[in-house]
Amino acid sequence: MNVTVHGRTEHNRTVAFDVSSNSVLLIEQRLLPHEFKIVATKNFRETARAITDMIVRGAGAIGATAAYGLAQGVRAFRGTSLAQFSDHTRQVYQTLKDARPTAVDPVNAMNGVLLEMARGETVAEQQALALAAAEEFAHDDVAHCEAIGRHGAKLIRNGMRVLTHCNAGWLAFVDIGTATAPLYAAQAAGKKFHVFCDETRPRSQGATLTAWELAQQKIPHHIIADNAAGHLMQRGEIDLVIVGSDRVLGRTGEVANKIGTYTKAVLARRHRIPFYVAIPLSTIDWNLKRGFDIPIEERHEHEVLGAWGINPRGQREYIRVANPTSPARNPGFDVTPAELITGIITPLGIFQPRDLWKHRVKLGYKR
Numbered sequence: 001m002n003v004t005v006h007g008r009t010e011h012n013r014t015v016a017f018d019v020s021s022n023s024v025l026l027i028e029q030r031l032l033p034h035e036f037k038i039v040a041t042k043n044f045r046e047t048a049r050a051i052t053d054m055i056v057r058g059a060g061a062i063g064a065t066a067a068y069g070l071a072q073g074v075r076a077f078r079g080t081s082l083a084q085f086s087d088h089t090r091q092v093y094q095t096l097k098d099a100r101p102t103a104v105d106p107v108n109a110m111n112g113v114l115l116e117m118a119r120g121e122t123v124a125e126q127q128a129l130a131l132a133a134a135e136e137f138a139h140d141d142v143a144h145c146e147a148i149g150r151h152g153a154k155l156i157r158n159g160m161r162v163l164t165h166c167n168a169g170w171l172a173f174v175d176i177g178t179a180t181a182p183l184y185a186a187q188a189a190g191k192k193f194h195v196f197c198d199e200t201r202p203r204s205q206g207a208t209l210t211a212w213e214l215a216q217q218k219i220p221h222h223i224i225a226d227n228a229a230g231h232l233m234q235r236g237e238i239d240l241v242i243v244g245s246d247r248v249l250g251r252t253g254e255v256a257n258k259i260g261t262y263t264k265a266v267l268a269r270r271h272r273i274p275f276y277v278a279i280p281l282s283t284i285d286w287n288l289k290r291g292f293d294i295p296i297e298e299r300h301e302h303e304v305l306g307a308w309g310i311n312p313r314g315q316r317e318y319i320r321v322a323n324p325t326s327p328a329r330n331p332g333f334d335v336t337p338a339e340l341i342t343g344i345i346t347p348l349g350i351f352q353p354r355d356l357w358k359h360r361v362k363l364g365y366k367r
Contacts, residue, residue: 001170001175001176001213001216001217002216003036003216004216005036012027012038013138013142013174013175014026014027014056014058014061014064014170014171014172014173014174014175015027015056015061015064015065015068015138015174016138017068017071017072017131017134017135017138018040019131021040021042022042022072022075022076023040023041023042023072024040024041024047024050024065024068024069024072025038025039025040026038026039026040026041026050026055026056026065027056027171028055029054029055029056029057029171029209030053030054030055030308030316031316032171032208032209032212033208033209033211033212033215034310034314034316039055041069041072043072043073043076044069044070044072044073044076044092044095044096045095047065047066047068047069047072047073047096048069048095048096048098048099049099050065051065051066051069051096051099051100051106052099052100054203057100057167057172057205058167058168058169058171058172058173058244059103059105059168059172059173059178059244059245059246059247059279059280059282059283060105060141060144060145060172060173060174060178060280060282060283061171061172061173061174062099062100062103062105062106063103063105063106063108063109063137063141063282064109064134064137064138064141064173064174065106066096066097066099066105066106066107066109066110067106067109067110067112067113067133067134067137067138068134068138069092069096070089070092070093070096070110070113070114070130070134071113071127071130071131071133071134073088073089073091073092073095073096074088074089074092074117074126074127074130075127075130075131077089077123077127079123080122080123081123082122082123085123085126089114089117093110093114096110097110100297101295101297102246102247102256102294102295102296102297102332102333103246103247104246104247104282104283104284104285105246105280105282105283108282108283109134109137109282112133112136112137113130113133113134113137115133116129116130116132116133116136117129117130117133137282138174139174140280140282141173141174141175141280141282142173142174142175142176143347144280144281144282144347145170145173145174145175145176145177145178145181145280145347146176146181147346147347147348148178148181148182148278148279148280148345148346148347149176149181149182149184149185150185151182151345151346151347151349151350152181152182152185152242152276152278152345152350153182153185153186153189153191155182155240155242155274155276155345155350156182156183156186156191156193156240157191157193157239158191158192158193159192159193160193160194160239160240161193161194161195161196161232161237161238161239161240162183162193162194162195162196162238162239162240162241162242163195163196163198163229163232163238163240163241163242163264164179164180164195164196164197164198164206164210164241164242164243165198165200165206165241165243165257165258165260165261165264166198166200166205166206166210166243166244166257166258166260166261167200167205167206167209167210167213167244168180168243168244168245168278169209169210169213170213171209171213172209172244173280177213177244178244178245178278178279178280178345179242179243179244179278180210180213180214181278182242182278182345183195183214183219183242184217187217187219193219193220194220194221194222195214195219195220195221195222196221196222196223196224196229196232196237196238197210197211197214197221197222197223197224198224198226198229198260198264199223199224199225199226200226200258200260201226201260201304202303202304202307202330203303204307205258206223207223211223226260226263229264229267230267233267233268233270233271233273234271238271238273239273239274240273240274240276241264241265241268241273241274241275241276242276242277242278242345243257243258243261243264243275243276243277243278244257244277244278244279245257245277245278245279245283246258246283246333247283247285247288247294248277248279248283248284248285248344248353248356249284249285249288249289249290249291249294250284250285250286250356250357250360250363250365251286251288251289251356251357252289252290252291252338252353252354252357253338253341253344253352253353253354253355253356254290254291254294254335254336254337254338254353255277255335255336255338255341255344255353256291256294256296256333256334256335256336257277257333257334257336258332258333258334259331259332259333259334260334261333261334261336262334262335262336262340263334265336265337265340265341266340268340269340274342274343275340275341275342276341276342276343276344276345276350277336277341277343277344277345277353278344278345278346279344279345279346280346280347281346281347281348281363281364284356284363284364284365286360286365291335291337292335294333294335296331296332296333296334296335297331297332297333298329298330298331298332299330299331299332300330301327301328301329301330302318303330304322304328304329304330305320305321305322305326305328306318306319306320306321306322307319307321338353338354341353344356346363348362348363351363
């Protein structure tokens, strides 16, 4: 997407790779919306920490980051022994896999890289194939988001009020995004609509990231407190909900997404408001058989007990808000049952959640 900083507009991708320095280039999302900065991770461990610490976040973006991180790690290997190279590759893979356990995109992305690497007969060939496969995943991520936008734009009518949760925009992918893709496509088609951004506590990705994206794109919007959505629905002020996902079970249609998504789905069902989930194919998990088996990341309690912001000196600062002696629970995700979801917007069209398995071959399932 195009980013305007200090009056200068440039196109940026959320994730990129610098071949000359063997570095992964990332937009430092923890600084937004106050500062736009691109950082470079110098090795695969730094890249894994960037995923864990949420310098980069969002399903497709961490998928591409993991793919590039795997290529980065294997390209750093010095030697010709395929056995030693294989051991090294496994270590790189596991380190990146462990960075964010709930999301399936990093695993799917890295598995694709490993599959391509297997075609190489030497270390050098496998290293070159790894980077080519990572680049292909990043390009495919963008193409998938473009297709999601084309399919999803049909759901948006003039005058609609659309609710989003968390950030499934271009910052959460290599470019364009999933939940935002229909919005951008509808805007390009000349449609007029309004977006409500859930603030999405505790990290406030809706208030900081989605709102920043929409402001950059000049799409009318309001930030709302997470608990205000039910009130607006009750008064007929929301017509459509579109969210992203970190993992969708292909066998059941259950959706794991940022904490609070399940609550919004229940509210939408109560008020008969269509609730859609937008995903690239890399977000589908064809193996797990029930939502309760999805690993739910429990993050540090300080995210709930306080908040990050910019102080009067322009410095990023953490402020404790909660009672100083109280602990907190901080599950990062929840699981929404298939029966609460109107449809899954994919690059290949919109599917009923329970129909994913029926169309699994079309949707990329491989035994």
